[in-house]
Amino acid sequence: MSILINLAGLILIALIIWWFWMSRPGGRKPAAITSETTIIVDDGVYDPALIHARTGQPLTLHFERRDPSPCAEQVIFHGLDVSEFLDNGKVTTVTLKNPPKGEYRFTCQMQMYQGRLIVD
Ligand SMILES: [Cu+2]
Structure with missing residues (x-):
């Protein structure tokens, strides 16, 4: 069970990082x-x-x-x-x-x- 919770935490962190990275001014769009x-x-x-x-x-x-x-x-x-x-x-x-x-x-x-x- 705690492994599942840790996994959920990791996925959440990854999502947050992705969000901030993608929402930088202009994002990655050339x-x-x-x-x-x-x-x-x-x-x-x-x-x-x-x-x-x-x-x-x-x-x-x-x-x-x-x-x-x-x-x-x-x-x-x-x-x-x-x-x-x-x-x-x-x-x-x-x-x-x-x-x-x-x-x-x-x-x-x-x-x-x-x-x-x-x-x-
Ligand atoms: Cu201002």
């Missing part, structure tokens, strides 16, 4: 390379949360904020020195003229909203 896209800001997530861009190519991101909570009011691109305030119910466009190669996080000011930008 993102198509883009130069312009719209990101919905709602319910604590950016959608899409994974942006894949090319070096030497301007990147235009239209943030459509649908979440009235103050949490969502700003987007910060860490390592790129770019941040923008988002008006609720509106689209705010962020343009990165020539993003350097690398991987950057973009978040709200409290870092509850989490996104990833890959430039290569």
Whole structure:
């Protein structure tokens, strides 16, 4: 009986690990390379949360904020020195003229909203 309980525990742990791993920003889905896209800001997530861009190519991101909570009011691109305030119910466009190669996080000011930008 205790073996069964241990087994159930292990399966539960595996499920939890799998869940957290899969629910990382963007998950494992490869993102198509883009130069312009719209990101919905709602319910604590950016959608899409994974942006894949090319070096030497301007990147235009239209943030459509649908979440009235103050949490969502700003987007910060860490390592790129770019941040923008988002008006609720509106689209705010962020343009990165020539993003350097690398991987950057973009978040709200409290870092509850989490996104990833890959430039290569
Ligand atoms: Cu926040």
